[in-house]
Amino acid sequence: MYEECRFAPIRSYRDAFDTFAPKLQDFYARPAEYWVEPFQIFGNLYYVGDKKVCMHLIDTGDGLILFDTGYGHTTHLILESIRRIGFDPKNIRYIIQSHGHFDHFGSSNELRRLYGCKVFMSSVDTQLLRENPKLALVESGPMPYNEIAWPDEEIQDGDVIQLGNTAIRCVLAPGHTYGTMAFFFDVTDGSRTLRAGYYGGVGTLTMYKQYCLDRGLPVGKSEAMRQSILKLWDEPVDILMGNHPSQNCTLEKRAWMLENPEEKNPFINPEAWHIFLSALEKNRQKFDEAGN
Numbered sequence: 580m581y582e583e584c585r586f587a588p589i590r591s592y593r594d595a596f597d598t599f600a601p602k603l604q605d606f607y608a609r610p611a612e613y614w615v616e617p618f619q620i621f622g623n624l625y626y627v628g629d630k631k632v633c634m635h636l637i638d639t640g641d642g643l644i645l646f647d648t649g650y651g652h653t654t655h656l657i658l659e660s661i662r663r664i665g666f667d668p669k670n671i672r673y674i675i676q677s678h679g680h681f682d683h684f685g686s687s688n689e690l691r692r693l694y695g696c697k698v699f700m701s702s703v704d705t706q707l708l709r710e711n712p713k714l715a716l717v718e719s720g721p722m723p724y725n726e727i728a729w730p731d732e733e734i735q736d737g738d739v740i741q742l743g744n745t746a747i748r749c750v751l752a753p754g755h756t757y758g759t760m761a762f763f764f765d766v767t768d769g770s771r772t773l774r775a776g777y778y779g780g781v782g783t784l785t786m787y788k789q790y791c792l793d794r795g796l797p798v799g800k801s802e803a804m805r806q807s808i809l810k811l812w813d814e815p816v817d818i819l820m821g822n823h824p825s826q827n828c829t830l831e832k833r834a835w836m837l838e839n840p841e842e843k844n845p846f847i848n849p850e851a852w853h854i855f856l857s858a859l860e861k862n863r864q865k866f867d868e869a870g871n
Contacts, residue, residue, distance in 0.1 A: 583854045585825045586862045589869050592787040599784065600719055606631055607720070610653050617660035618833055620846045621818060622768035623744075624775060626829065627660035629653055632682055633821045633829060635777070636661060637766070639743025642672030645696075646762070646777060646820075651685035651725045671696045673742055676728065677779025677822060678759040679704030681717045687728035699740060701751065702733035704758025711794060714756070716785075734760060752811060754804025754863075755780030757796070761811055766818065776816030776852055781826060781859050783866050801871070804863050808856050816852035827855060 590598075606613050613630040620626055620635075628634035632649040634657060643666060648657060661668050671694050676684045679700060687698050707714055708727055717725045734740070736751035745764055752761040759780035765772050784790075786800040821827035832845040 583819075583848070583851050584827055584858045586858065587782065587825075589783065589862070589865045589871070591869075592789045592871065595784055595787070603631075603720075606650075607652060607722070610650075610656060613653075614656045614659070615830065615833075617664045618836075619664070620766075620820075621773060621844060622766045622771070624766040624818065625664055626833070627657060627664070628824070628829075629656055630824060630830065633824055633826075634660075635820055636664075636666065637745055637764070638666065639672075639745040641743030643670045644673045644675060644740075644742055644745065644747070645671050645690070646675050647677050647683045647779075647822075648674060648686035648690060648728075650682050650720065650722075651689070652720075652722050654686040654689045657686055657690070669694050673740065674698045674728075675734075675740065675747070675762065676700040676730065677762075677777070678756045679708050679715055679727075680756065680780070680785070681715050681720060681725055681727075683780075683822075684715075684728040685720070685725060688726060691728070697731045698728055699732050699734050700728075700730040701749075701758035701760050702735055703751065703753070704756050705730055705733050707756070707758060707796075714794060714796075750811065750814075752778060752780075752807040754800055754807050755782055755785060757800070757803065759807075761807075761814075763814055763816070773817035773847065774815050775818040775820055776814055777820040778811065778822065778855070778859075780822055782823070783862070783871070786866065787871050801863055801867055805860070808860050808863075812853070812856060814852065815849075817849050818846050819848070819851040819855055827851070 623638040625636040635646040637644040740747040747764040750761045762777045
């Protein structure tokens with residue numbers, strides 16, 4: 580039917596960074612071609628992201644919560660998606676940034692300026708960016724208005740963000756960045772309540788030893804991710820949310836959903852969380868074995 584998760588191949592540090600920016604040139608030039616028709620995942624949880632970055636919307640009954648805001652040149656795509664599924668962007672109350680990289684908070688400042696929404700990010704990544712703003716990788720994008728979206732509220736491990744009918748438990752899960760967060764919360768369609776889980780950053784691009792040394796960071800992100808996987812293993816999750824579409828096969832699941840409307844919702848799978856974490860651990864081990 581589809582894979583549950585998929586990660587980029589392990590490369591050398593230099594190869595990984597040499598190919599990162601060139602792969603994005605078409606996306607920068609023609610962002611609308613990377614737009615995805617938004618859709619309901621389950622109940623009050625919706626996908627409003629594009630083909631590059633996952634963004635999720637929660638209708639709390641007392642305003643909207645938006646997880647991540649993608650790149651700075653895709654604000655118009657986010658607004659189109661939110662309107663297409665019947666919501667008004669003016670009702671975005673909270674933006675929760677999964678970690679401190681520009682491809683996940685790129686549109687946050689514009690949305691905050693337009694609608695006055697409150698921005699959240701981990702205190703760990705906020706402090707690291709204060710000490711070294713280049714950790715946000717803003718210079719990797721060509722847009723002159725790219726800038727760090729500093730949070731209105733800094734999230735601590737164990738915090739709960741409450742709005743309307745939604746309480747989001749925040750768990751520090753370092754690895755991709757030292758301040759990456761995971762989030763767990765209930766979603767409902769009125770008759771069923773399920774648990775959603777979002778691991779907010781699992782790529783290895785910024786985990787290389789040399790990357791850390793070049794930027795004055797402590798070496799040890801791979802071990803930190805290993806510990807995070809163990810920490811998150813026992814979380815009950817019915818719906819696995821992705822950080823980038825390939826990581827939980829978001830687009831493949833949506834295509835299958837459209838082709839098989841009478842079948843079970845592919846986003847609902849209590850086994851997917853462990854499948855995902857197991858695949859992530861294998862990928863992390865390959866990363867270590869390659870000497871990274």
